[in-house]
Amino acid sequence: MGAVTLRFVLDPELTPLLRAEIVALWVDASNAGGAVGFVPPVTSADVRTIADPTFAGIADGPDRLLVGYDGDRPVAMLVFCDNRFGLKAHWCVLKRVMVHPDTQGAGHGSALMREAARLGRELGHEALHVTVRDGLGLDGFYRRLGYREIGRLPGALRVAPGDDRDEILMWLDLTPTD
Secondary structure (H helix, E strand, C coil), X not given: CCCCCCEEEECCCCCHHHHHHHHHHHHHHHHCCCCCCCCCCCCHHHHHHHHHHHHHHHHCCCCEEEEEEECCXXXXXXXXXXXXXXXXXXXXXXXXXXXXXXXXXXXXXXXXXXXXXXXXXXXXXCEEEEEEECCCCHHHHHHHCCCEEEEEEEEEEEEECCEEEEEEEEEEECCCCC
């Protein structure tokens, strides 16, 4: 079976159907152990506590949504979050980076991040920043894509009593190197 190629859409219309599909993707990614703001088990109602303000930042601006589709099905997404501060306008934070768990291993995460880097340059950003929950090996994934660790917040994420994880700060320079 050949590799599935995703179709990426920046700023798709946030219809009620797309919102529901994103919440379902978020629930599935979270319940599969994905580090996207929750610790399993979660429900749609749990996810909506963060999804609804996220959607508002996209619909009302200045945040931007990138969705990767396999056919008509959203299987990957991330949000370009504006820093809302003029002195940081030259770089962007990527949040809610996720791929549906039943497509893991198909290269969708790498494709999503490559598209984010391409769009980041196109949108005029000089760098992209992402935070990573330690203990899941995600920092290695981002390193393979050219991100470098620029710091850690020790024990910043409490995933369970007695299980505090570092929040790893990762950075991708988008400026051309000579």
